[in-house]
Amino acid sequence: MEEIQIVLRTEEELWELFDKTLDHIMLDRLYPYARQDWQKGSLKMGNRVNLEDVEFRYLSCDLRTNLKGLKSILKLPIYGLRVFQSSKPWPSSLILNRLNEGSVDKVLAMNGVRHFFALSYEFVTIRSFDPQFIARIKHNFESCPK
Template sequence: MNEITFEINSNQEVWELFDKNLNSIFIHRFSPNQVIEWWKTDLKTKSGTEFKNLSVRQMEFDIQTDLSELKNILELNTDQLRIYQFDKPISDSLKIERLPEKSLNQILKQNGLRHYFFIDFEIITIGSFETDFIKSIETNPTFESRIAERKRNL
């Protein structure tokens, strides 16, 4: 796994980093609200049961979506995101938190993982099984100087 870490100014500028040829996006433990507060929402289960006007907080869930919805999610400017880009949708049985740490990358690769993007406030870490993908980010005019600066400071 090749990896690179550097500073970002917003989630909107991260959009240009994604491989637009891979449309299977998985966001692990997404939290739509960063502040611990109550908000009103409706909830519909897979079985069709509907709950109306619930008060919820600290809601956290996995999302499987596509690039167009990812763009909308990035516009929320969420402080922390764990975004995985796969070459196919992931199976129902794949649960990242249950995978052994020592074989995590290999299992994810076998399930179609190509790249991941971990956003932590103003820092992004990008991992990829493709060296050329990381090299293309290192030479991206928007990020090139930030990457070079971070390497100098390590």
């Protein structure tokens, strides 16, 4: 995989990094609340259980969505994201932390993953199976000094 690091100057620049031709998004270990305070709300757990009027914290999940959903998620005060962008939906049986480290790239490619974005505050590391995608980003954005 090709890799580049970007320093974001504005929040809008993050959205510009994503490949608008790939509508399948998986967010790995999403923490939708940056604070450790208790949050009030309701949690729907599939078709089986709907937890009404509960308090929760440190809620974490893997989340499948599309570009429209990703755009909404990017409005949340989240300071760390791991986003996979692919040509097909993320399979239910594919669980990242269960993969052998040496086979991760091969398994991701076999499952249609094209790009990976790791966001930490204003720093974004992008890995892609498409060298032209990285070249376009290099052309449009400033790289981090190594």
